[in-house]
Amino acid sequence: MTTDTSTTSERNLRILLANERKDDLRALGDILDGLGHDVTPFAVSVAEAAELIAREDPDLAFVVLDGDDEHGLALISETVEFASGPVLVSVRQAESPRTIARAADMGIAGYVDSWAPEDVQGAIDVAVRRHREEQRLHQKVAQLESALDRRALIERAKGILMERHGRDERGAFELLREHARSTNQTVLGVAQAVLDGHALLPRG
Secondary structure, three states, X not given: OOOOOOOOOOOOOEEEEEOOOHHHHHHHHHHXXXXXXXXXXXXXXHHHHHHHHXXXXXXXXXXXXXXXXXXXXXXXXXXXXXXXXXXXXXXXXXXXXXXXXHHHHOOOOEEEOOOOHHHHHHHHHHHHHHHHHHHHHXXXXXXXXXXXXXHHHHHHHHHHHHHHHOOOHHHHHHHHHHHHHHOOOOHHHHHHHHHOOOOOOOOO
């Protein structure tokens, strides 16, 4: 049974293609164009890949492996390092498992060994959605780390106030909150000021 995925497939992506054989790039570019994507100028050399990524900022990159393992792997390494989006490898000819493993270690998002439009689009959909999910997770981790840092800062400030003013934990927090309200600051800002020795500390 065939399912219509037109409403869920990723379309209109800006895609970079990299390989030393322009014929392969044109062939894959035609497929991607037919799928509704925007193909950037081709990257043939490693230097061109870095330059084009900086200039075009593609949503996704394809590196075509065609038998020249070292050149292909160098392109993959450069593309993964500089691209902000996922990097897929297209295997045009049979590649050794070792080469694919090395590519995986470099951080590719996946590979596709068929240039049938539905297979290419399927690989793109998976790579882009995984990339977005990773970004969401990184953002959540960053938010949690930030929240923990804020909490630690406030706890340290409370500890200073408890020692200097003889307050309990709740009383120390009330000092922070009252000072924040009266000076139109955040509790976090006041806590940082306490740590810097500029607020709520006994004079002289």
